[in-house]
Amino acid sequence: MIAILWAVIGYLLGAIPFGLVITRALGLGDLRAIGSGNIGATNVLRTGNKPAALATLLLDSGKGAIAVLLARHFGGEGAAMIAGAAAFLGHCFPVWLGFRGGKGVATFLGTVLALYWPLGLVACATWLAVAVILRISSLSALIAAASSPLVALAMGRPALALTVAFMAILIFVRHRTNIARLRAGTEPKIGGKG
Template identity: 75%
Template sequence: MSAAIWAVLGYLLGSVPFGIVITRLLGLGDLRQIGSGNIGATNVLRTGHKGAALATLLLDSGKGAIAVLLARWLGGEAAAVLAGAGALLGHCFPVWLGFRGGKGVATFLGTLIALYWPLGLAACAIWLLSAAIFRISSLSALVSVGTSPLVALLMGKGMIAAAALFMAALIFWRHRENISRLAAGTEPKIGRKG
C-alpha cells in the first residue's frame, strides 16, 4: 500500500470522536456545547463524569496506538509512522465535525507508545514531572510534546523524531488559546477552577 493510503487510514481512525460518542451514549449532552467545546477527555471531565473522561482518554490514546500497530503489521515501520501522524491529524481536524476536533495530547501519547514505547513512556514521565512542578495541565502537555522530537533524536529514532515534530506543531497550534493564557498568567492550575 502507498504511503498516502496509510496516512488516510490513520486519519480516518483518528477522526472517530470518542468523546462525543461516549457523552451521547451516557446522556450527558452534546460535548461541543459543554465547557471549551473540545472533544477530548479534559472537556468530558467537565460533565462531572470521571468514568466517561477516563474512557475517552483511553480510547483517544488507543486509536493512535491501533493505527500505528495495524500499519506496522501490514506495511512496516514507515507505514506505522505515517498512520500515527495521520491519526493525530484526524483527531485534531476530523472531517465529520467540520475539522473542529480535540487538542491531540492523548492521541499523541498513544501514538508514541506504539511507535517506540521507551519514547512514549519518556513523554508521559515528562508530562507528570511538569505537572508536579507547575500544576498546569496544558503547560505540562506542551513541555512533553515539545521535547519529544529531541528525545526521539537522542534515542536514535530519526523518522519518529520527524513525525513527532509534525505532531508537536499540530498540538501547539491547537493549544493557541492556552498559550495566550499561559503568557497572561491566567491559565488555570490543576484541581482549580477558572
C-alpha cells in the same frame, strides 16, 4: 499508493470523536458546549464524570496506537509513522465535525508509545510530572510535546524525531488560546470548570 492507503486508514481511525460519543451516550450533553468546548479528555473531566474522562483518554490514545500497530504489521515502520501521524491529524481535524476536533494530546501520547515505547514512556512521564506539580494540562502537553523530538534524536531515531516534531508543532498550533491564557495567568487547572 500504499502510503496513501495507510494515511487514509490512520486518519479515519483518528477522526472518531470518542469524547463526544461518550458524553452524548451518557446524557452529559454536547461536549462542545461545555468548558473549553474541546472534545478531549480534559474537557470531559469538566463534566464531573471521571470514568467518562478516563474512557476518553484511553480511547483517544488507543486509536493512535491501533493505527500504528496495524500499519506496522502490514506495511512496516514507514507505514506505521504515516498512519500514526494521520491518526493524529484525524483527531485534530475530523471530517465528521467540520474539521474542528481535539488538541491531540492523548492521541499523540498513544501514537508515540506505539511507534517507540521508550520515547512514549518519557513523553507520558513528562506530561504526568508537570501535571502533578503544576496541575495545568495544557502546559504539561506543551512541555511533553516540545521535548519529545529532542529525546527521539538523543535515542538515535531521526526519522521518528521528524514524525514527532510534526505532531508537536500541531499541538502548539492547537493550543494557541491556551498559550495566550498561560501568558495571562488565566489558564484553568486540571479538574477546574473553566
